[in-house]
Amino acid sequence: MTAAAPIVRISDDALALACGADAVAAAFAAQGCEVRRVSSRGMHRLEPLAEIDGQGFGPLAPGDVAAVLAGTSGRAIGRVEAHPFLARQQRLIFARAGITRPLSLADYAATGGWAGLEQARAIGPAATLDAVEASGLRGRGGAGFPAGTKWRTVAGAPGATKYVVCNADEGDSGTFADRMVMEGDPFLLLEGMAIAAHAVGAGRGYIYVRSEYPHAIRKLEAAIALAAPQLAPFTVEVRVGAGAYVCGEETSLLNSLEGKRGEVRAKPPLPALAGLFGRPTVVNNVLTLASVPWILANGAEAYQAIGFGRSRGTMPIQLAGNVKHGGLFEVGFGITLGELVNEIGGGTASGRPVKAVQVGGPLGAYHPPADFHLPFDYESFAAADGLIGHAGLVVFDDSADMRAQARFAMAFCAAESCGKCTPCRIGSTRGVELLDRLGASDRQPRGPDAVEALPQMRNAAKAPRGSAAEIALLEDLCETMKFGSLCALGGFTPYPVLSALRHWPEEFGA
Amino acid sequence: MAAITIEDILARHDGREGALLPILHDVQAALGYVPEAAIRAIAKALNLSRAEVHGVVSFYHDFRPEPGPRAVIKLCRAEACQARGSEALAAAVRGSDRVAIEPVYCLGLCSVGPNALIGEAVHARLDVARLTALVEALA
Ligand SMILES: Cc1cc2nc3c(=O)[nH]c(=O)nc-3n(C[C@H](O)[C@H](O)[C@H](O)COP(=O)(O)O)c2cc1C
Numbered sequence: 001m002t003a004a005a006p007i008v009r010i011s012d013d014a015l016a017l018a019c020g021a022d023a024v025a026a027a028f029a030a031q032g033c034e035v036r037r038v039s040s041r042g043m044h045r046l047e048p049l050a051e052i053d054g055q056g057f058g059p060l061a062p063g064d065v066a067a068v069l070a071g072t073s074g075r076a077i078g079r080v081e082a083h084p085f086l087a088r089q090q091r092l093i094f095a096r097a098g099i100t101r102p103l104s105l106a107d108y109a110a111t112g113g114w115a116g117l118e119q120a121r122a123i124g125p126a127a128t129l130d131a132v133e134a135s136g137l138r139g140r141g142g143a144g145f146p147a148g149t150k151w152r153t154v155a156g157a158p159g160a161t162k163y164v165v166c167n168a169d170e171g172d173s174g175t176f177a178d179r180m181v182m183e184g185d186p187f188l189l190l191e192g193m194a195i196a197a198h199a200v201g202a203g204r205g206y207i208y209v210r211s212e213y214p215h216a217i218r219k220l221e222a223a224i225a226l227a228a229p230q231l232a233p234f235t236v237e238v239r240v241g242a243g244a245y246v247c248g249e250e251t252s253l254l255n256s257l258e259g260k261r262g263e264v265r266a267k268p269p270l271p272a273l274a275g276l277f278g279r280p281t282v283v284n285n286v287l288t289l290a291s292v293p294w295i296l297a298n299g300a301e302a303y304q305a306i307g308f309g310r311s312r313g314t315m316p317i318q319l320a321g322n323v324k325h326g327g328l329f330e331v332g333f334g335i336t337l338g339e340l341v342n343e344i345g346g347g348t349a350s351g352r353p354v355k356a357v358q359v360g361g362p363l364g365a366y367h368p369p370a371d372f373h374l375p376f377d378y379e380s381f382a383a384a385d386g387l388i389g390h391a392g393l394v395v396f397d398d399s400a401d402m403r404a405q406a407r408f409a410m411a412f413c414a415a416e417s418c419g420k421c422t423p424c425r426i427g428s429t430r431g432v433e434l435l436d437r438l439g440a441s442d443r444q445p446r447g448p449d450a451v452e453a454l455p456q457m458r459n460a461a462k463a464p465r466g467s468a469a470e471i472a473l474l475e476d477l478c479e480t481m482k483f484g485s486l487c488a489l490g491g492f493t494p495y496p497v498l499s500a501l502r503h504w505p506e507e508f509g510a
Numbered sequence: 511m512a513a514i515t516i517e518d519i520l521a522r523h524d525g526r527e528g529a530l531l532p533i534l535h536d537v538q539a540a541l542g543y544v545p546e547a548a549i550r551a552i553a554k555a556l557n558l559s560r561a562e563v564h565g566v567v568s569f570y571h572d573f574r575p576e577p578g579p580r581a582v583i584k585l586c587r588a589e590a591c592q593a594r595g596s597e598a599l600a601a602a603v604r605g606s607d608r609v610a611i612e613p614v615y616c617l618g619l620c621s622v623g624p625n626a627l628i629g630e631a632v633h634a635r636l637d638v639a640r641l642t643a644l645v646e647a648l649a
């Protein structure tokens with residue numbers, strides 16, 4: 001390390017800022033250092049993290065800076081790239097994380113930026129479609145639908161006006177990979193969108209970002225202005241959500257973009273054929289689109305070679321909640337849940353035993369440690385009555401109250417329901433009431449209420465209902481929601497509820 | 511600096527496709543809520559019925575039909591923050607007449623919660639002392 005004015009790299013990602021990165025950066029600058037604000041490595045426990053000549057120091061407070069510069073800091077973590085949390089990863093989407101300045105076109109170009117778009121333009125739309133299809137890339141927003149198939153439908157749809165819409169609503173608790181791409185490598189997302197537009201013949205794109213992500217919105221707007229020449233003739237605009245979880249559902253999102261209530265549309269018609277303003281539209285998640293430049297630049301075969309079963313490529317897995325080493329872990333599909341939680345995550349932050357891991361956001365199941373053998377891919381989790389969703393893992397220790405978590409799932413569904421179908425709109429409220437009754441400390445068997453007692457209500461139970469009958473009612477309600485809901489908000493809310501009930505029945509008074 | 515009027519905002523978005531949400535965001539940002547008068551002006555400009563604009567305003571949590579409190583701390587109450595103690599924190603720290611603590615569901619900082627958003631500033635690793643200090647700083 002040179003004695004004079006080292007270059008210090010500190011993230012300007014929202015998470016680093018929330019942990020106090022600006023004050024640490026200012027303290028280094030006050031010591032005469034040149035501070036470069038880069039994207040985040042995704043090692044969140046260590047934020048604010050400073051890097052000097054490849055050596056890491058974190059988590060830092062301004063008062064630690066003098067010791068770091070004197071070489072006596074107890075916060076030294078050694079070579080950042082050798083850190084076990086990073087060394088085990090395979091970073092395709094997050095290849096630039098912690099390395100480049102998010103809004104530097106020079107940094108982007110110097111690290112392979114635009115190579116995918118250049119290749120797509122060189123080989124033409126048809127070959128670009130072939131490459132994305134052959135890569136096996138599946139949508140990263142939750143449903144895992146093959147991206148190539150969707151793009152081919154849009155490309156083949158009649159009409160001169162087509163759109164590419166990036167779903168950046170990232171509403172699932174425990175997820176932040178979309179946010180990290182938008183803040184840390186916004187040109188990558190724009191390059192992916194431009195490739196999609198080129199492949200399907202779209203002239204215009206929108207990025208629908210949730211309003212809870214102000215930093216991502218600013219970065220994207222700046223990036224769009226800077227990269228306009230590279231993207232042309234394709235143009236992109238950022239649109240901001242307004243605090244509705246259901247607007248992450250693609251048809252609700254399209255309604256919202258059109259300036260309407262975010263109600264879910266019935267399918268068909270598919271958005272690929274009649275999407276935004278009734279035009280053929282590609283709707284893809286941030287991570288799906290951000291995977292595409294690598295595929296074009298490195299070839300579909302190289303991408304195909306990574307992964308597990310029908311889940312190809314890498315997944316940026318997000319370790320969150322009560323986990324010791326939280327952060328972003330990008331790796332090929334197939335790693336087990338137990339490896340993720342215990343080996344990489346290091347168990348709970350509280351030091352208590354792991355009780356449950358919710359995988360896939362508020363519509364995902366709660367998994368007990370008995371599920372830790374599950375390989376991380378779409379099919380394995382579906383077979384275990386769960387889903388990987390957007391690959392967020394939320395770890396809970398043994399103090400978690402699983403009935404309260406089940407109640408929260410129902411309450412969240414009730415608050416966020418778009419109101420179109422009865423099982424979701426009303427059923428979720430009934431679910432909250434049921435779970436409240438099951439949790440009441442002075443529980444007595446409940447007799448029929450005024451309506452249930454009516455002679456017309458032939459099917460209503462007339463005998464007092466104990467816990468077993470209430471639980472049967474809850475299971476029944478979940479079945480109705482599963483099969484009677486138009487979209488996954490009502491349809492999948494039963495996953496967290498039933499998984500909690502199945503694995504921890506004693507907490508429901510069973 | 512002259513106050514931004516509804517007319518300025520409407521002019522700014524003239525001709526934009528799907529302009530309603532961007533307009534409502536600007537109104538909410540400029541006035542702190544979406545008043546009835548704005549709904550009338552927007553409906554006229556976009557050739558919508560007032561009921562349609564009302565329906566949109568009421569659908570989204572971000573738009574307020576009435577002026578809100580002076581300052582708002584949005585404290586995350588979603589699962590990953592719950593797993594890190596957000597519920598106990600929310601029960602222990604109260605807002606004041608001037609500073610409201612409102613729930614928000616995920617800020618994308620889920621490994622360092624409990625978290626809060628104040629305007630565009632994010633705060634992580636909150637405990638009772640730090641959240642209390644944020645409330646006091648805003649009062
Ligand atoms: C209630 C609900 C919320 C959703 N939220 C999101 C979201 O925040 N981000 C996302 O990419 N997909 C979300 N989806 C999935 C989208 O409907 C859609 O499948 C996705 O945008 C397609 O892109 P992909 O194929 O690239 O994954 C949600 C679905 C539902 C039912």
Ligand code: SF4
Nearest residue numbers: 418420421424487490
């Ligand atoms: S399941 Fe719920 S959110 Fe989905 S369409 Fe039906 S009412 Fe709307």
Ligand code: FES
Nearest residue numbers: 586591617619620
């Ligand atoms: S759950 Fe609180 S920030 Fe994501």
